[in-house]
Amino acid sequence: MSENGDFIIKINDVSKDYGKFRALESMSFTVPKGSIYGLVGRNGAGKTTIMRIISGLQSPTKGTVEYGFDNKKLGNVGALVELPSIYSNYSAKDNLIFQYINLGLKIDGSLDENLRFVGLGNTGSKRAGKFSLGMRQRLGIAMAMCGNPEVLILDEPINGLDPQGIIQIRDLLIKLNKEKGITIIISSHILSELSKLATDFAFIEAGKVIKEIKAEELENVGGLVTEFYTGTPEQLIPVLNAKGLKAAFDPESRVVTAKGYYNLTNIVTAASEAGVNIARVVTRETDLETYFVKLVGGESNA
Amino acid sequence: MLKLLAFEFRRISKSIFFWIIAAISFIWPVITAGFYRLILTLDLFSDEIQFVPLSVTQDQRLYYTWIISVAFMTSLSIFVALFTCLHVGRDYTDGIVRNKIIAGHSRTAIYFSYVITQMCAHVVLSLIYILSAFLGLTITGIGVDTNHGEMLARLGVAIVVFLVMSVTFTALSAIFRRRAAPVILCILIAYVSNIASSVFGLYSTPPQAVQDYINIRNTKYELMVRDEMIDEKTVKDYEAAFGKNKLLTFGWQVFYPAYLITPIGFESDYGASGVTSLIGGGLEYPKELNYAQNIFFKDESQFDIWYHTKVFTEIELDPEADPETYEIPDPSEALYKYYMTVDNFKRVDSMHMSFSKLNLIYLGKSLAWIVVIGGWGYLIFRKKNLF
Numbered sequence: 001m002s003e004n005g006d007f008i009i010k011i012n013d014v015s016k017d018y019g020k021f022r023a024l025e026s027m028s029f030t031v032p033k034g035s036i037y038g039l040v041g042r043n044g045a046g047k048t049t050i051m052r053i054i055s056g057l058q059s060p061t062k063g064t065v066e067y068g069f070d071n072k073k074l075g076n077v078g079a080l081v082e083l084p085s086i087y088s089n090y091s092a093k094d095n096l097i098f099q100y101i102n103l104g105l106k107i108d109g110s111l112d113e114n115l116r117f118v119g120l121g122n123t124g125s126k127r128a129g130k131f132s133l134g135m136r137q138r139l140g141i142a143m144a145m146c147g148n149p150e151v152l153i154l155d156e157p158i159n160g161l162d163p164q165g166i167i168q169i170r171d172l173l174i175k176l177n178k179e180k181g182i183t184i185i186i187s188s189h190i191l192s193e194l195s196k197l198a199t200d201f202a203f204i205e206a207g208k209v210i211k212e213i214k215a216e217e218l219e220n221v222g223g224l225v226t227e228f229y230t231g232t233p234e235q236l237i238p239v240l241n242a243k244g245l246k247a248a249f250d251p252e253s254r255v256v257t258a259k260g261y262y263n264l265t266n267i268v269t270a271a272s273e274a275g276v277n278i279a280r281v282v283t284r285e286t287d288l289e290t291y292f293v294k295l296v297g298g299e300s301n302a
Numbered sequence: 303m304l305k306l307l308a309f310e311f312r313r314i315s316k317s318i319f320f321w322i323i324a325a326i327s328f329i330w331p332v333i334t335a336g337f338y339r340l341i342l343t344l345d346l347f348s349d350e351i352q353f354v355p356l357s358v359t360q361d362q363r364l365y366y367t368w369i370i371s372v373a374f375m376t377s378l379s380i381f382v383a384l385f386t387c388l389h390v391g392r393d394y395t396d397g398i399v400r401n402k403i404i405a406g407h408s409r410t411a412i413y414f415s416y417v418i419t420q421m422c423a424h425v426v427l428s429l430i431y432i433l434s435a436f437l438g439l440t441i442t443g444i445g446v447d448t449n450h451g452e453m454l455a456r457l458g459v460a461i462v463v464f465l466v467m468s469v470t471f472t473a474l475s476a477i478f479r480r481r482a483a484p485v486i487l488c489i490l491i492a493y494v495s496n497i498a499s500s501v502f503g504l505y506s507t508p509p510q511a512v513q514d515y516i517n518i519r520n521t522k523y524e525l526m527v528r529d530e531m532i533d534e535k536t537v538k539d540y541e542a543a544f545g546k547n548k549l550l551t552f553g554w555q556v557f558y559p560a561y562l563i564t565p566i567g568f569e570s571d572y573g574a575s576g577v578t579s580l581i582g583g584g585l586e587y588p589k590e591l592n593y594a595q596n597i598f599f600k601d602e603s604q605f606d607i608w609y610h611t612k613v614f615t616e617i618e619l620d621p622e623a624d625p626e627t628y629e630i631p632d633p634s635e636a637l638y639k640y641y642m643t644v645d646n647f648k649r650v651d652s653m654h655m656s657f658s659k660l661n662l663i664y665l666g667k668s669l670a671w672i673v674v675i676g677g678w679g680y681l682i683f684r685k686k687n688l689f
Contacts, residue, residue: 055403055404056403056404056406057400057403057404071406072406073406074305074405074406074407075405075406076406077404077405077406078404079400079404081400081404082397083397084397085396085397085398085400085401086396086397086398087392087396087398088396089392090316094316097312098309098312098313098398099401099405101305101308101309101312102305102306102309102401102402102405102407103305103405104305143401144404
């Protein structure tokens with residue numbers, strides 16, 4: 001257990017070799033307590049490997065994993081790595097009963113509460129093998145969150161889900177993080193979804209963390225950039241700043257640029273009230289995916 | 303560990319397959335007892351097939367009690383192989399073994415929880431089988447005789463021997479990520495063990511017992527030469543044709559070491575001679591495994607053995623005969639019978655072994671194999687990236 005309580009997991013210089021292949025190369029990052037920590041990387045970058053190491057499924061060849069809690073206590077780590085680990089021949093409730101026994105928990109009302117929390121309260125005796133992929137994922141998450149773990153590790157939890165399923169899982173994870181205070185480490189190929197969830201990101205390339213960044217910092221370096229074309233730029237800038245945007249004027253192109261998200265109607269109304277006439281508005285967005293592509297250089301297949 | 307044991311016991315208790323095997327364990331011996339009852343009461347030699355009133359001797363009762371109840375070793379082996387492979391294998395295919403590790407259980411605890419719970423399940427199935435055999439024997443009227451508990455001790459040893467298979471199946475199931483490989487391997491092992499248990503019995507004679515037999519036989523040849531029944535050349539021919547190396551065949555050389563170090567010969571040792579020795583008064587060695595008898599009965603196709611066996615079996619045995627003061631009453635009478643007496647064999651330690659000692663040997667061998675196979679599986683399970 002760490003003396004420092006502000007992190008939940010600290011990866012210290014971790015390497016992992018599979019024979020001659022090095023999957024992780026001196027990887028280091030820190031997962032803050034209470035965060036939703038997104039791992040971003042291409043296929044084979046090492047996301048699953050580091051998640052397997054954190055969850056105890058594998059040992060690092062070199063380096064250490066520091067836990068900001070007692071990781072020896074049963075159930076302090078919950079994980080859904082690769083596929084949901086559930087008995088397909090048993091019902092959702094039976095699966096949870098098994099997980100409760102596995103963790104040495106008392107089988108009480110919390111079991112049904114967990115099922116309801118993930119939206120599987122009314123599945124009855126239906127076997128998990130007959131569940132849709134989304135239901136299986138939710139059951140997997142329910143199993144992982146039994147005993148209120150300190151950290152939940154989710155590897156591609158929305159992979160293969162339909163839009164409805166993605167929204168359900170996203171809402172569920174936000175609820176888990178906000179209501180139960182569970183720190184979540186999550187990887188996903190769907191970066192737009194990840195950007196809606198995560199509070200922190202680690203970009204992984206070839207077994208190394210090449211960048212750690214908070215969501216708000218990401219917004220600053222990327223996010224929405226709007227170009228305003230007007231004849232009176234010096235009057236428009238204070239209007240935009242007053243609306244919380246970071247506005248700047250480029251004298252060469254004579255364009256006012258502003259970073260951040262806004263309601264266009266409000267901006268136009270405010271500008272009009274200030275006597276500013278906006279001729280044209282052009283927006284371009286630097287999202288997580290664009291940022292990632294820029295970072296690793298080249299086309300992303302993450 | 304206790305949590306994992308609770309987990310696995312619950313899984314087993316909820317397994318439909320387990321209860322199907324339990325039902326088979328219950329029904330099978332009852333049907334077998336019914337079958338024997340039919341044979342015992344069916345008169346096939348009348349003009350018309352008819353049933354006769356059941357009349358069972360104590361020896362028969364003892365015999366049937368043993369062979370019906372110990373049959374769990376062969377009858378259940380393939381079922382438990384399948385059960386273990388599918389049960390443990392499911393933890394891999396459904397990823398539950400990962401859940402256990404993520405939850406914080408050690409690999410040691412996970413592995414041994416499988417081993418312990420599977421062993422317990424197999425003991426339960428064996429006990430169901432044995433008790434059901436007793437029930438079947440009782441309701442068919444044949445009756446149960448446990449020979450004052452001696453049979454129960456042997457059945458206890460049989461269960462421990464059976465557990466070697468149990469551990470083998472569990473270890474194999476735990477070290478393969480896919481289910482097909484252990485299923486095929488375990489069924490093959492169960493099948494081969496069943497066959498081997500019969501084959502090994504043919505090659506269980508210790509080499510010293512054969513040497514002892516040859517010594518006794520040669521003494522007899524000397525007497526026959528003295529009385530001019532055969533000449534020296536014939537003796538040399540016999541000795542060349544039926545020497546130690548000829549009696550201990552290639553098959554013996556292959557199977558005897560395996561018989562010695564594994565418990566696979568159990569059913570054979572406790573089968574033919576073992577069962578008959580349980581039958582009071584049936585043999586001279588009621589509490590011993592008689593290797594001399596093995597030499598006679600299992601290799602009798604050879605002329606030399608047949609020749610002596612014939613003498614041995616056709617004449618009345620005389621336990622009082624003393625070879626030291628031997629005198630041939632009448633050379634034309636049964637050939638030099640007194641040198642083949644049971645007493646003669648009884649003087650040679652290597653010719654027989656008490657069943658109480660044999661029980662201990664099989665217990666020791668089985669426990670050693672349980673440790674060896676279980677430990678081997680554990681080492682692989684602990685190191686290999688299986689999850």
